[in-house]
Amino acid sequence: MAKKAQISEKDIVTFYMDYVLEHNEKPSSVYSFAKANNFEESKFYEFFGSFEAIEKHIFKVFFDNSMLALNNSAEFQKFDARNKLLSFYFTFFENLTANRSYVLHALNEHKNALKNLAVLANIRKPFTQFIKDLDIETIDIKQEQLQNFQNRALQESAWIQFLLTIKFWMDDTSPSFEKTDIYIEKSVNTSFDVLNVVPLKSVIDFGKFIFKEKMHMN
Known part of the structure; x- marks a missing residue:
């Protein structure tokens, strides 16, 4: 499946809050978080460092x-x-x-x-x-x-x-x-x-x- 090309800051925030609420913990890594939401890891670092x-x-x-x-x-x-x-x-x-x-x-x-x-x-x-x-x-x-x-x-x-x-x-x-x-x-x-x-x-x-x-x- 092709990675999502257009990812906004708001998208990442929404993905993160949803993950925390569903798993009751933060993701184990940026890599796994990006993979689970189908976008390139580098996109995460365009907006956040951690x-x-x-x-x-x-x-x-x-x-x-x-x-x-x-x-x-x-x-x-x-x-x-x-x-x-x-x-x-x-x-x-x-x-x-x-x-x-x-x-x-x-x-x-x-x-x-x-x-x-x-x-x-x-x-x-x-x-x-x-x-x-x-x-x-x-x-x-x-x-x-x-x-x-x-x-x-x-x-x-x-x-x-x-x-x-x-x-x-x-x-x-x-x-x-x-x-x-x-x-x-x-x-x-x-x-x-x-x-x-x-x-x-x-x-x-x-x-x-x-x-x-x-x-x-x-």
Whole structure:
């Protein structure tokens, strides 16, 4: 049988995700993967250097598709920072949920949690840039060095919050992942309330929610 001449990046990603879902593991080699899908091995390397590169790319596609949908929304452009961040979370997790079986495999592949997080490497920079572009109002510090430190701390804490939300979603077994929706709303609102030095009611409310859910999951 003649090899497929026209193979796109999207084709290879689709083949890879299908293989992982059907076999519950990654292919043993690029050669066997290309042979199973009837294309030349060299075509694979036109787009990716390894299977690990594909895995990182897939999560970047989830992120890019989420941002594209948001940026094409006239309503989104009118939102304040808080609602833009909420919209991002809900849109991104819709994409994850649509591909939940693959995502759970990719983020549980290794016993070492840090190795699993490596697949998210390609979205860390665009995510923190998104947080920066939100221009979230913080305490006005006149000293430039301290202001820069505060801004970096805000971006890093947002990234950690993002990772924790992914972990919560992975453990969530509620219908339509409704508890993840609650988690997102409470965590984002709490973050903004703390930044704006609003009374601690929402912080306490969020704490009670997390405690209750963790007790239930355990």
